[in-house]
Amino acid sequence: MLxxxxxxxxxxxxxxxxxxxxxxxxxxxxxxxxxxxxVPPLPEYGGKVRHGLIPxxxxxxxxxxxxxxxxxxxxxxxxxYLLSKEIYIINHETIAAITIGTIIVYGVKKxxxxxxxxxxxxxxxxxxxxxxxxxxxxxxxxxxxENEKKEQWRVEGRxxxxxxxxxxxxxLLETNYRERLHMVTNEVKRRLDYQIALQHLNRRMxxxxxxxxxxxxxxxxxxxxxxKESIAxxxxxxxxxxxxxxxxxxx
Amino acid sequence: xxxxxxxxxxxxxxxxAERVPPNQRGMFNALKTRTDAISAKxxxxxxxxxxxxxxxxxxxxxxxxMVDEFEKKFKALQxxxxxxxxxxxxxxxxxxxxxxxxxxxxxxxxxxxxYEQELEKFKNMIPFDQMTIDDLNxxxxxxxxxxxxxxxxxxxPIANL
Numbered sequence: 001m002l003x004x005x006x007x008x009x010x011x012x013x014x015x016x017x018x019x020x021x022x023x024x025x026x027x028x029x030x031x032x033x034x035x036x037x038x039v040p041p042l043p044e045y046g047g048k049v050r051h052g053l054i055p056x057x058x059x060x061x062x063x064x065x066x067x068x069x070x071x072x073x074x075x076x077x078x079x080x081y082l083l084s085k086e087i088y089i090i091n092h093e094t095i096a097a098i099t100i101g102t103i104i105v106y107g108v109k110k111x112x113x114x115x116x117x118x119x120x121x122x123x124x125x126x127x128x129x130x131x132x133x134x135x136x137x138x139x140x141x142x143x144x145x146e147n148e149k150k151e152q153w154r155v156e157g158r159x160x161x162x163x164x165x166x167x168x169x170x171x172l173l174e175t176n177y178r179e180r181l182h183m184v185t186n187e188v189k190r191r192l193d194y195q196i197a198l199q200h201l202n203r204r205m206x207x208x209x210x211x212x213x214x215x216x217x218x219x220x221x222x223x224x225x226x227x228k229e230s231i232a233x234x235x236x237x238x239x240x241x242x243x244x245x246x247x248x249x250x251x
Numbered sequence: 252x253x254x255x256x257x258x259x260x261x262x263x264x265x266x267x268a269e270r271v272p273p274n275q276r277g278m279f280n281a282l283k284t285r286t287d288a289i290s291a292k293x294x295x296x297x298x299x300x301x302x303x304x305x306x307x308x309x310x311x312x313x314x315x316x317m318v319d320e321f322e323k324k325f326k327a328l329q330x331x332x333x334x335x336x337x338x339x340x341x342x343x344x345x346x347x348x349x350x351x352x353x354x355x356x357x358x359x360x361x362x363x364x365x366y367e368q369e370l371e372k373f374k375n376m377i378p379f380d381q382m383t384i385d386d387l388n389x390x391x392x393x394x395x396x397x398x399x400x401x402x403x404x405x406x407x408p409i410a411n412l
Binding site: 041127130131134137138141142144145148149151152153154155156157158159160161162163164165166167168169170171172173174175176177178179180181182184185186188189191192195196199 | 335
């Protein structure tokens with residue numbers, strides 16, 4: 001009974017005994033008959049009650065015959081009957097029950113929701129943590145699968161490395177071969193050029209030597225007699241020249 | 252002269268660079284610089300050397316027969332091609348790399364299979380708010396409380412609370 005009070009005042013999400021009782025009934029029904037589908041989730045809220053005590057089904061039951069006020073009249077009649085026939089006797093316990101009941105109802109109505117919210121929050125936190133762990137695990141798994149696939153793709157490119165290496169080797173060989181060709185040509189050319197340069201040098205030295213020798217001989221062959229004669233001749237020539245110039249100047 | 256040179260395979264360096272994993276990037280850069288240096292050197296050398304003008308030399312050089320002798324010997328000269336010692340090594344390396352690559356891919360595929368299995372398990376789990384403690388213990392065996400080892404509540408060492 002108290003649990004029904006709590007149901008109405010608060011809004012606990014986990015099912016209480018009534019709800020569990022209903023579902024357990026349905027579960028046992030399921031196991032006895034063919035249990036095909038997975039068991040449906042437990043209902044969130046228990047059966048509806050009015051005034052925290054009386055299930056709604058009673059009101060629905062009496063509505064067609066007695067209308068809206070039917071169950072209330074039934075209740076009032078029952079209460080009056082119990083009191084007048086003294087089936088229920090009013091004594092000290094009654095007063096105690098009434099006061100304690102009032103206080104309890106007041107307390108639950110006032111603090112019920114906040115306590116319920118607190119309890120729900122605890123549960124929510126647990127679930128959120130679990131959900132987070134699950135999400136993290138799933139994302140890391142997908143990431144790992146991605147990475148593995150990427151690595152496989154990378155490995156496929158291994159042929160390129162060896163192609164590059166072989167290319168390098170081929171290029172080196174080709175370079176070497178060309179260098180050898182060039183070297184041969186250059187060496188032959190150098191030798192031929194050397195010969196030509198040698199020839200030129202020889203010729204030049206011969207020419208110079210000959211010129212020097214001719215000069216020396218010519219100068220040596222000029223005897224003193226010839227020298228005097230040539231000087232006399234020069235003076236005579238100069239005199240003639242002077243005379244002609246004087247004549248030209250006078251004329 | 253053209254027959255001896257094996258044709259150089261065109262390498263797509265961009266695609267190659269994409270496939271290099273980050274921890275081997277240094278080696279890749281070194282390879283690329285080396286290759287660039289070698290190809291630059293190759294490009295700087297002309298394919299055939301400049302031809303020697305034999306007629307000029309024949310007229311210029313006085314020594315009889317020297318030029319003719321040179322010309323004859325030069326034309327008869329066969330320059331040996333350099334011997335290729337490394338290609339077989341490279342081929343052997345490639346075969347080995349292929350083998351290890353196949354093994355790696357096999358292992359990788361096995362790993363992917365396990366990951367996908369676990370992913371399936373996670374995907375097919377019922378949502379947490381519909382689970383009971385028994386369902387939770389089934390899905391995550393590590394949450395199961397060992398009631399034999401720790402018979403008294405809370406069934407786990409207090410430090411692990």
